[in-house]
Amino acid sequence: xxxxxxxxxxxxxxxxxxxxxxxxxxxxxxxxxxxxxxxxxxxxxxxxxxxxxxxxxxxxxxxxxxxxxxxxxxxxxxxxxxxxxxxxxxxxxxxxxxxxxxxxxxxxxxxxxxxxxxxxxxxxxxxxxxxxxxxxxxxxxxxxxxxxxxxxxxxxxxxxxxxxxxxxxxxxxxxxxxxxxxxxxxxxxxxxxxxxxxxxxxxxxxxxxxxxxxxxxxxxxxxxxxxxxxxxxxxxxxxxxxxxxxxxxxxxxxxxxxxxxxxxxxxxxxxxxxxxxxxxxxxxxxxxxxxxxxxxxxxxxxxx
Amino acid sequence: xxxxxxxxxxxxxxxxxxxxxxxxxxxxxxxxxxxxxxxxxxxxxxxxxxxxxxxxxxxxxxxxxxxxxxxxxxxxxxxxxxxxxxxxxxxxxxxxxxxxxxxxxxxxxxxxxxxxxxxxxxxxxxxxxxxxxxxxxxxxxxxxxxxxxxxxxxxxxxxxxxxxxxxxxxxxxxxxxxxxxxxxxxxxxxxxxxxxxxxxxxxxxxxxxxxxxxxxxxxxxxxxxxxxxxxxxxxxxxxxxxxxxxxxxxxxxxxxxxxxxxxxxxxxxxxxxxxxxxxxxxxxxxxxxxxxxxxxxxxxxxxxxxxxxxxxxxxxxxxxxxxxxxxxxxxxxxxxxxxxxxxxxxxxxxxxxxxxxxxxxxxxxxxxxxxxxxxxxxxxxxxxxxxxxxxxxxxxxxxxxxxxxxxxxxxxxxxxxxxxxxxxxxxxxxxxxxxxxxxxxxxxxxxxxxxxxxxxxxxxxxxxxxxxxxxxxxxxxxxxxxxxxxxxxxxxxxxxxxxxxxxxxxxxxxxxxxxxxxxxxxxxxxxxxxxxxxxxxxxxxxxxxxxxxxxxxxxxxxxxxxxxxxxxxxxxxxxxxxxxxxxxxxxxxxxxxxxxxxxxxxxxxxxxxxxxxxxxxxxxxxxxxxxxxxxxxxxxx
Numbered sequence: 058x059x060x061x062x063x064x065x066x067x068x069x070x071x072x073x074x075x076x077x078x079x080x081x082x083x084x085x086x087x088x089x090x091x092x093x094x095x096x097x098x099x100x101x102x103x104x105x106x107x108x109x110x111x112x113x114x115x116x117x118x119x120x121x122x123x124x125x126x127x128x129x130x131x132x133x134x135x136x137x138x139x140x141x142x143x144x145x146x147x148x149x150x151x152x153x154x155x156x157x158x159x160x161x162x163x164x165x166x167x168x169x170x171x172x173x174x175x176x177x178x179x180x181x182x183x184x185x186x187x188x189x190x191x192x193x194x195x196x197x198x199x200x201x202x203x204x205x206x207x208x209x210x211x212x213x214x215x216x217x218x219x220x221x222x223x224x225x226x227x228x229x230x231x232x233x234x235x236x237x238x239x240x241x242x243x244x245x246x247x248x249x250x251x252x253x254x255x256x257x258x259x260x261x262x263x264x265x266x267x268x269x270x271x272x273x274x275x276x277x278x279x280x281x282x283x284x285x286x287x288x289x290x291x292x293x294x295x296x297x298x299x300x301x302x303x304x305x306x307x308x309x310x311x312x313x314x315x316x317x318x319x320x321x322x323x324x325x326x327x328x329x330x331x332x333x334x335x336x337x338x339x340x341x342x343x344x345x346x347x348x349x350x351x352x353x354x355x356x357x358x359x360x361x
Numbered sequence: 362x363x364x365x366x367x368x369x370x371x372x373x374x375x376x377x378x379x380x381x382x383x384x385x386x387x388x389x390x391x392x393x394x395x396x397x398x399x400x401x402x403x404x405x406x407x408x409x410x411x412x413x414x415x416x417x418x419x420x421x422x423x424x425x426x427x428x429x430x431x432x433x434x435x436x437x438x439x440x441x442x443x444x445x446x447x448x449x450x451x452x453x454x455x456x457x458x459x460x461x462x463x464x465x466x467x468x469x470x471x472x473x474x475x476x477x478x479x480x481x482x483x484x485x486x487x488x489x490x491x492x493x494x495x496x497x498x499x500x501x502x503x504x505x506x507x508x509x510x511x512x513x514x515x516x517x518x519x520x521x522x523x524x525x526x527x528x529x530x531x532x533x534x535x536x537x538x539x540x541x542x543x544x545x546x547x548x549x550x551x552x553x554x555x556x557x558x559x560x561x562x563x564x565x566x567x568x569x570x571x572x573x574x575x576x577x578x579x580x581x582x583x584x585x586x587x588x589x590x591x592x593x594x595x596x597x598x599x600x601x602x603x604x605x606x607x608x609x610x611x612x613x614x615x616x617x618x619x620x621x622x623x624x625x626x627x628x629x630x631x632x633x634x635x636x637x638x639x640x641x642x643x644x645x646x647x648x649x650x651x652x653x654x655x656x657x658x659x660x661x662x663x664x665x666x667x668x669x670x671x672x673x674x675x676x677x678x679x680x681x682x683x684x685x686x687x688x689x690x691x692x693x694x695x696x697x698x699x700x701x702x703x704x705x706x707x708x709x710x711x712x713x714x715x716x717x718x719x720x721x722x723x724x725x726x727x728x729x730x731x732x733x734x735x736x737x738x739x740x741x742x743x744x745x746x747x748x749x750x751x752x753x754x755x756x757x758x759x760x761x762x763x764x765x766x767x768x769x770x771x772x773x774x775x776x777x778x779x780x781x782x783x784x785x786x787x788x789x790x791x792x793x794x795x796x797x798x799x800x801x802x803x804x805x806x807x808x809x810x811x812x813x814x815x816x817x818x819x820x821x822x823x824x825x826x827x828x829x830x831x832x833x834x835x836x837x838x839x840x841x842x843x844x845x846x847x848x849x850x851x852x853x854x855x856x857x858x859x860x861x862x863x864x865x866x867x868x869x870x871x872x873x874x875x876x877x878x879x880x881x882x883x884x885x886x887x888x889x890x891x892x893x894x895x896x897x898x899x900x901x902x903x904x905x906x907x908x909x910x911x912x913x914x915x916x917x918x919x920x921x922x923x924x925x926x927x928x929x930x931x932x933x934x935x936x937x938x939x940x941x942x943x944x945x946x947x948x949x950x951x952x953x954x955x956x957x958x959x960x961x962x963x964x965x966x967x968x969x970x971x972x973x974x975x976x977x978x979x980x981x982x983x984x985x986x987x988x989x990x991x992x993x994x995x996x997x998x
């Protein structure tokens with residue numbers, strides 16, 4: 058099981074927040090831009106022929122002798138998309154690394170991403186939102202998908218689905234996101250959980266999501282070993298995802314340069330996201346995942 | 362610049378393997394990472410930002426080649442020719458006498474002299490040898506014909522100045538021995554002068570490095586206590602060796618208590634004398650010079666600002682004349698000596714229990730001799746020496762004497778005639794003062810710690826008592842036989858002088874307390890105990906010990922500088938050695954100053970820089986340096 062009871066209870070208190078309210082297909086627990094049938098009064102408008110007479114405000118008619126139609130806010134569901142990067146680079150640090158298997162497991166980016174996805178999914182299901190969870194793996198095609206599903210009853214299935222995922226293959230994040238958009242989903246809140254180790258870039262994929270009308274939250278997961286690498290000496294680095302070798306002689310200045318480069322890379326991504334109105338959540342896996350959901354994302358206004 | 366061991370330069374061939382090691386491709390450790398994307402960005406950034414970074418490895422190579430070059434140069438021992446005072450076979454006479462303690466050059470003249478000696482040793486050329494002689498009251502060779510600069514400098518560093526008077530004669534003898542038969546030897550005198558008027562010549566060249574600049578010095582030049590009409594009189598002298606009038610306070614302590622203090626004004630080159638009457642029973646005196654309050658008197662040499670004296674009052678000697686028939690010559694003479702109380706007793710009468718200081722026998726001898734000083738005339742056969750009948754020397758036979766003996770001072774025995782004498786042999790413990798026809802007439806010596814004088818003839822069988830020599834000879838002998846103290850030494854004991862302690866019969870050990878309370882013990886031989894560790898100025902206490910009575914206090918003696926040669930600290934411009942005048946020397950010889958310590962230090966610095974360049978900023982424990990270069994390629998994972 059990914060969560061214990063107390064964590065689930067905590068997650069139950071949360072709801073996802075979409076900045077722009079979206080049109081939904083089913084009645085849900087959210088305010089819609091559409092005016093309609095609910096108890097929340099929104100506005101009046103003139104009666105035109107064909108309107109439902111039940112919605113005429115007779116009190117106003119009695120006073121003004123003109124018929125007005127009462128408009129109510131429509132409450133509806135939200136489409137929530139959780140897209141998890143399941144490429145091989147996400148499986149880092151591997152269990153074999155750094156002695157203590159438990160701590161390595163805790164810091165494993167993929168496990169971390171699965172936890173975050175499960176938390177977000179649970180929040181969405183608990184709030185009656187329409188949840189789709191997708192893992193993007195090798196080949197650039199989203200091969201595995203869960204949902205769309207509504208209702209708390211889907212939580213167990215979602216957890217099983219996430220628990221069965223394996224990080225494999227190469228990532229082309231851009232291509233995978235574009236394909237996801239093409240596959241014609243209802244626009245909504247889209248969380249992308251990835252390490253962004255995608256040489257082809259991520260910008261056009263994010264743009265495609267946004268152009269479809271999605272509100273994007275980019276959760277950027279890095280392991281502490283990637284932020285401050287425990288490497289020194291003359292090394293031939295092998296990319297665990299692509300197998301590409303890279304010769305490098307690591308010394309103090311280079312390590313400092315690397316650390317500065319990681320920071321500036323994150324800053325670039327953040328600036329890009331800010332410009333496009335996307336949420337950017339930088340995460341290192343030595344922070345507890347529930348702190349990210351319960352504190353950091355709440356602080357950023359993604360959950361409430 | 363040249364090299365002493367240029368063969369080591371061939372080691373620079375070691376540069377080849379270093380370069381080859383660098384040319385071999387570096388074997389890199391394979392390490393998996395989640396992505397090389399960021400690393401590639403970093404490397405792109407760096408090459409764009411600082412292209413010279415790629416040269417870093419080459420900098421390491423250059424540093425290592427530089428390090429090798431420095432080590433090779435250091436091994437080849439480079440040197441620079443420098444001008445020095447002397448080269449070749451050098452004998453350095455390092456003055457360590459009291460005047461070298463003067464502080465007119467900081468920290469002291471002796472330290473300055475050591476600095477110059479160190480400089481000489483440092484600049485010693487490769488084939489030169491140096492002998493170091495420390496000239497104190499007992500000169501000694503501290504480094505003998507050595508070319509090892511470290512040994513020489515260690516010897517110089519360990520040298521300490523004395524408070525005594527330099528014995529230049531002995532030092533010159535040592536220098537002559539060190540120079541030996543070497544043709545072009547050089548003797549370097551590092552000194553402030555103070556050589557005696559007549560010093561023996563030295564072979565080879567003599568060079569003089571003067572030390573010191575000033576002459577201002579006040580000294581206690583004499584201190585003594587003598588018997589006077591109204592009690593013991595203390596006599597003190599203060600001499601100003603400087604060139605300006607000086608004021609000082611002379612403080613006189615008697616037996617450790619302040620007795621008198623007075624201010625003296627001493628003209629340059631003059632001596633002020635102070636005579637004070639002390640109290641009866643005074644034993645020790647100390648005179649101390651100190652500057653008066655508010656007066657700035659320069660006094661560069663503190664060693665001679667103190668004087669010490671010990672009062673040994675004349676003792677009345679009790680003399681027992683043992684004779685059956687009496688002898689007018691002897692009795693009248695003994696009665697005439699001041700401080701002598703003569704008594705007379707028959708030869709074989711029982712001896713009184715209170716021992717006398719001297720027993721005089723004439724023509725007979727007790728069967729049991731007392732264990733005290735003996736003066737024997739015309740001895741019968743006895744246990745002390747052999748007697749073989751009598752003989753009558755010919756009238757023409759002349760008396761031969763041991764002329765150099767102090768007991769014969771002012772004594773002329775050439776006109777003495779002897780009618781007959783006993784035919785005695787001079788025993789091994791004795792020395793003949795006078796003899797005739799090869800047979801001793803008078804001999805003296807110390808046997809079992811008692812002093813014995815023997816006349817082998819009856820005074821009535823010679824014309825000696827009628828001559829002027831008789832009272833003088835007897836006075837000398839009685840004085841020798843009844844010394845006032847167990848300590849016998851010159852009137853003034855300088856540092857390094859020896860002191861003879863002659864304890865009473867039966868006392869086996871002597872202990873001497875130096876002024877710093879250090880205890881010296883000495884076994885006692887037939888002639889007493891000889892103490893020569895008089896290296897400190899001050900008052901020494903002497904105790905004797907016997908198995909029967911235990912230890913007892915025996916007296917004091919004082920060791921003083923009291924030397925005009927040392928107190929006059931004016932550095933000499935020239936020295937007289939033999940007949941030659943030696944002026945201050947100039948550096949006109951070529952020495953070799955070795956540079957390898959500097960080169961080695963530079964190599965160490967380069968090594969540290971290389972280490973720093975390699976590890977700059979890195980705090981990781983497992984940085985593979987040279988180790989990584991040879992490390993086996995790590996397998997797979």
